[in-house]
Amino acid sequence: MTATLTDQSSRSSRSSDRPLRSEEWMCRELDGEGIFYDVATDTTCRLNETAMFIWTLCDGDHGVDEISERLAARYDVGAERSHRDVRDTLDHLGSLGIVSSGQGPVL
Amino acid sequence: MTTLSSGLPGVAALLRGACDRRETVAVVTEEGPFHFRIGAVSVSVRCVDVEAMREFRRLYAAYAQDEPVAGAIKVDVIRTRDGRSMRRRYEVWGDGVRRFTLWNSESIAPHIEWAINWQIMLFLPRFYLIHAGAIEIDGEGVIMPAAPGSGKTTLTAGLLGRGARYLSDEFAMIDPETLRLHPYPKALCIKEGSFEVLGELGVRASERPIFRKGKKGSVVLVRPDELGGEPVSAGCPVRHIIFCKYAEGTTPSIAPVSRADGVLRLVQQSFTFLKFRTLGVDLLSNLVRGARCYELASGPIEETRELVLRTVRGG
Numbered sequence A: 001m002t003a004t005l006t007d008q009s010s011r012s013s014r015s016s017d018r019p020l021r022s023e024e025w026m027c028r029e030l031d032g033e034g035i036f037y038d039v040a041t042d043t044t045c046r047l048n049e050t051a052m053f054i055w056t057l058c059d060g061d062h063g064v065d066e067i068s069e070r071l072a073a074r075y076d077v078g079a080e081r082s083h084r085d086v087r088d089t090l091d092h093l094g095s096l097g098i099v100s101s102g103q104g105p106v107l
Numbered sequence B: 001m002t003t004l005s006s007g008l009p010g011v012a013a014l015l016r017g018a019c020d021r022r023e024t025v026a027v028v029t030e031e032g033p034f035h036f037r038i039g040a041v042s043v044s045v046r047c048v049d050v051e052a053m054r055e056f057r058r059l060y061a062a063y064a065q066d067e068p069v070a071g072a073i074k075v076d077v078i079r080t081r082d083g084r085s086m087r088r089r090y091e092v093w094g095d096g097v098r099r100f101t102l103w104n105s106e107s108i109a110p111h112i113e114w115a116i117n118w119q120i121m122l123f124l125p126r127f128y129l130i131h132a133g134a135i136e137i138d139g140e141g142v143i144m145p146a147a148p149g150s151g152k153t154t155l156t157a158g159l160l161g162r163g164a165r166y167l168s169d170e171f172a173m174i175d176p177e178t179l180r181l182h183p184y185p186k187a188l189c190i191k192e193g194s195f196e197v198l199g200e201l202g203v204r205a206s207e208r209p210i211f212r213k214g215k216k217g218s219v220v221l222v223r224p225d226e227l228g229g230e231p232v233s234a235g236c237p238v239r240h241i242i243f244c245k246y247a248e249g250t251t252p253s254i255a256p257v258s259r260a261d262g263v264l265r266l267v268q269q270s271f272t273f274l275k276f277r278t279l280g281v282d283l284l285s286n287l288v289r290g291a292r293c294y295e296l297a298s299g300p301i302e303e304t305r306e307l308v309l310r311t312v313r314g315g
Helices: A049-056 A064-075 A079-096 B009-022 B050-063 B105-123 B152-160 B192-200 B259-268 B278-289 B301-312
Strands: A025-030 A033-038 A043-047 B034-038 B041-047 B073-081 B088-094 B097-102 B128-137 B140-145 B165-168 B171-174 B180-182 B188-191 B218-222 B236-246 B253-256 B292-298
Touching (some): A025 B259, A025 B278, A033 A049, A033 B278, A043 A049, A043 B259, A049 A064, B034 B050, B041 B050, B041 B105, B050 B105, B088 B105, B097 B105, B105 B218, B128 B152, B128 B236, B140 B180, B140 B301, B152 B165, B152 B192, B152 B301, B188 B192, B236 B259, B236 B301, B259 B278, B259 B292
Parallel strands (some): B041 B073, B140 B236, B236 B292
Antiparallel strands (some): A033 A043, B073 B088, B088 B097, B128 B140, B128 B165, B128 B171, B171 B180, B188 B218, B253 B292
């Protein structure tokens, strides 16, 4: 299990611990993967199945720990690796603006 | 000129400029303009060079029209002189805008093709355009998107020699309403590096006019019917999308890629994505849902085309 994201952007920032999907990005799901398009910047990127799973949980209600637990259960991997993958993926998604800070308290 | 659906300011300015500059074009020809219609594209060509005009008439005789078609792309080739050196030159104009300045007549014919392609990219609003070879095999559309120099025209030519039906060696022309491939059966522009392959397909480059096309070097223009017995496709659904990459000495191989990856790659090879944008994402997503996507490392034409045929036919 490795969450990957293919993109054309080089911006960088960090996502929050209670991430929220951006409304700015258009998403189309294809066989479990995702195609994302940002009209404002004409940036297009692809999320693989694992990254898509993480993205779907970015609803502002789930914290990183909970997303990691769900990911570990879904793909039958250890907690440490799952947490690392979630963090890395959220960093990528946050740097692109696909996810942003949620309103809840940071876990 | 075809109408423009895009609101892009740069393109609008270009159109205004075209109207302004049109009056400066004066073409002296020994024969009248040549009108033809290939697929959805109507063209009127006027050219001062008799040899280039003769080649164009040979290439598109089957599509000739007696009268100009309203909205046709207009390409004019005029002879002028350089202001400083007084050296003779040729200018290729597309819909009233100068596209190329050429220093020899051997460059004219392929640059007329290039000018037509340019106008199509800018002003054919009805279709979504992908830089790709496009053929039909057993009723199924195959598009082969590739960056320039990836061998898509050579592969397209090779497949015509094995019974594929031709749609285009330059554009996959997608109808946004039906997602069907439309034919744009332009002459194939074969580069010098593929003349040997062309010979194996029964067309000897040495027996026909050889032109020059900028950095691409020497080229010949070939009608699709010279390469295979099958008639041009009338259009078909897209069932296979094969992303091509050529590297000399490579053993041909083909591997599936995911549909999402396919969309991302198609965006990169699209001429018109910025006209469609969100509609383009939907169009491409729907297109790949009905197709299989592959990545092809192409090598020697014989092996490569057999690999493509086996893949498309499910062997």
